[in-house]
Amino acid sequence: xxxxxxxxxxxxxxxxxxxxxxxxxxxxxxxxxxxxxxxxxxxxxxxxxxxxxxxxxxxxxxxxxxxxxxxxxxxxxxxxxxxxxxxxxxxxxxxxxxxxxxxxxxxxxxxxxxxxxxxxxxxxxxxxxxxxxxxxxxxxxxxxxxxxxxxxxxxxxxxxxxxxxxxxxxxxxxxxxxxxxxxxxxxxxxxxxxxxxxxxxxxxxxxxxxxxxxxxxxxxxxx
Numbered sequence: 043x044x045x046x047x048x049x050x051x052x053x054x055x056x057x058x059x060x061x062x063x064x065x066x067x068x069x070x071x072x073x074x075x076x077x078x079x080x081x082x083x084x085x086x087x088x089x090x091x092x093x094x095x096x097x098x099x100x101x102x103x104x105x106x107x108x109x110x111x112x113x114x115x116x117x118x119x120x121x122x123x124x125x126x127x128x129x130x131x132x133x134x135x136x137x138x139x140x141x142x143x144x145x146x147x148x149x150x151x152x153x154x155x156x157x158x159x160x161x162x163x164x165x166x167x168x169x170x171x172x173x174x175x176x177x178x179x180x181x182x183x184x185x186x187x188x189x190x191x192x193x194x195x196x197x198x199x200x201x202x203x204x205x206x207x208x209x210x211x212x213x214x215x216x217x218x219x220x221x222x223x224x225x226x227x228x229x230x231x232x233x234x235x236x237x238x239x240x241x242x243x244x245x246x247x248x249x250x251x252x253x254x255x256x257x258x259x260x261x262x263x264x265x
Contacts, residue, residue, distance in 0.1 A: 045248055049063070066095050071100075073110045074106065077110050094119055103187040125169065126189030128182075132187075181233060186220050190206060206229055206230065241253035
């Protein structure tokens with residue numbers, strides 16, 4: 043699905059995966075494991091491009107439903123994988139992934155890795171707040187994970203928000219299973235200051251138009 047010219051959401055992928063089409067291809071997240079075939083098929087059949095044109099895979103955070111098949115896609119394309127420095131060791135498998143408490147944490151730690159195991163992937167690029175990658179501005183928005191990021195595309199006024207927020211079609215919600223809900227609220231305040239036309243979440247559907255006004259309204263009620 044083409045959201046605006048040059049920015050696509052891959053159809054049928056569990057956990058949203060976005061492709062920016064410019065000189066080369068940039069992936070924003072890769073969804074759940076076993077989705078690489080759908081991503082490659084979309085690139086070839088819809089974009090009429092080749093996987094070797096993927097230059098960068100930017101991961102908004104280390105969770106399995108965003109890292110997915112990043113390792114396989116990196117090998118297939120030769121792309122560089124980028125993630126915030128605070129999440130780099132988790133996605134590379136050097137540190138055990140922290141999980142929220144309660145029932146959601148138990149599911150995260152036991153059932154998800156059991157059924158949907160994702161291979162560790164070594165980041166080629168570690169990101170920090172304010173960096174620019176593939177024309178996107180990195181905004182460090184911790185709380186969901188220590189290194190969660192949003193990515194702002196100034197040319198289209200699109201903000202990729204990972205799991206900081208999601209839009210169900212009827213309402214905005216915070217993302218699931220945050221490690222630190224206080225940090226999440228601070229991060230929402232941070233992105234609310236941006237002039238954004240379209241918000242693209244890691245789950246749910248695009249929020250448009252005038253996404254920033256809707257996010258500011260949400261922030262005012264919840265932070």
